[in-house]
Amino acid sequence: MSGKSPALLLLWALALLISAGLRRWGALHPGPPIVDDPTVAWLVFAPSVLVVIWLLVGLTGGERESDDCDQESH
Secondary structure, three states, X not given: OOOHHHHHHHHHHHHHHHHHHHHHHXXXXXXXXXXXXXXXXXXXXXXXXXXXXXXXXXXXXXXXXXXXHHHHHO
């Protein structure tokens, strides 16, 4: 459990920094942002492509949680 607390605190701190930065940027630039089509396509399709890559890597030889199932059941 001790390894999870620092990671969780770091994640929260990072989220707060990103939030504060976006809030400050919004205060300095009150108009709507102009976004081009390639950026929109990247924002829409990049997460799903990353998940597919992650799943494919996991299927081809990544370490799985159930690999040590026999040791836990004895």
